[in-house]
Amino acid sequence: MAGTYVLALGPSGPTRAKAVSLQALQYTERKDLQQWIITYPELVEEGLLVLTEEHDRWASADGAPVKDRLDLLALDQAGRLVVIELKRDDAPTDVHLQALTYAAMVSRLTEQDLAGILARFSEKRGEPLTEEEAVRRLREHAGGEELDPQILRQPRIIVVARRFPPQVLSSVVWLNEMGIEIKLLQVQAWLAGGSPVLTSTTLYPVPGTEDFVVQPMREDKAKAAARAVESGRNTRAVRRIVERGLIEPGAVLHLRLEPPAPEFSAAFEEIAKWVGQDPRRGRATWVADAFRPLKWAYDEQQYPPTTLIKTIVEQVTGDRPASANGAKWWCLESGLTIGQVADQSEGELPAGTVSGEPV
Secondary structure (H helix, E strand, O other), X not given: OOOOOOEEEEOOEEEEOEEEOOOXXXXXXXXXXXXXXXXXXXXXXXXXXXXXXXXXOOEOOOOOEOXXXXXXXXXXXXXXXXXXXXXXXXXXXXXXXXXXXXXHHHOOOOHHHHHHHHXXXXXXXXXXXXXXXXXXXXXXXXXXXXXXXXXXXXXXXXXXXXXXXHHHHHHHHHHHHOOOOEEEEEEEEEEOOOOOEEEEEEEXXXXXXXXXXXXXXXXXXXXXXXXHHHHHHHHHHHHHHHHHOOXXXXXXXXEOOOOOOOOOHHHHHHHHHHHHHOHHHHEEEEOOOOOOOEEEOOOOOEEOHHHHHHHHHHHHHOOOOOOOOHHHHEEOOXXXXXXXXXXXXXXXXXXXXXXXXXX
């Protein structure tokens, strides 16, 4: 374990411990490491209730059995399932992919499924529970309430190994940024004279950094997803208008400058002043192109509505916005914006096309 220095303290003074593999000590993954975690789940994480080991009761959509064995499945105190994938020593380069497969499988389990799993596991270990008792134990562990199906749909993953290749670490960092929670836990055996010692250390995410490293990344991802949805909506709106001929070619559109400004309120006065200096800056002509339908009077170039408003904001403020809703900024003489024309075409707009005149 890189960067870790262990001293064994004894009567004759401290002795440096030597890192060794579990294989060299003749410990196995299933009979030893797995059982240690079942007995002491805090070795992996505080607050885990182990539900089962070697779970292999899966089936495909057509009912055929699926031959996959999940090492350990646990429930945390927040009511989330935790898939624990174990490797006795070095992890292979695809260990995270295997864990993701198991996470997808367990995400379909219900509270009743989990009660049955826990009851069978408890019986196997000589501590029999009825399914009703198992349900009670699940709920007590997660705060006393019925397990939330939506939370169960979002299992976490913990991968345990002695070492992880760079490919796994880089993939897990990206997956966490994308909102899939995976923890990499390093376990290491040490020898210094007497009995061997086992340590566990979180490699990623580094404890204490989640709030200001991982969470902002997930928020950025959520914002990016929202921007993608908005962009797709605008693209579909323009395409619908062009395909149905809802705005006649040559119709004049104006930049929406009357309060309240739909976006960029801080720059609203600057934009209005800039447009007032040259009215061409706030005027465009509809050219009925599905990709670049606006011909800006200021430079006679064609733009998508959102790209044009971003260009205007950048010219005024010096900063190009990451997102904008161009369909809200450009409106006809009637006062309808591009977005409103597209929306009302779904049954609310009177029959006929929309020109630059009021309808």
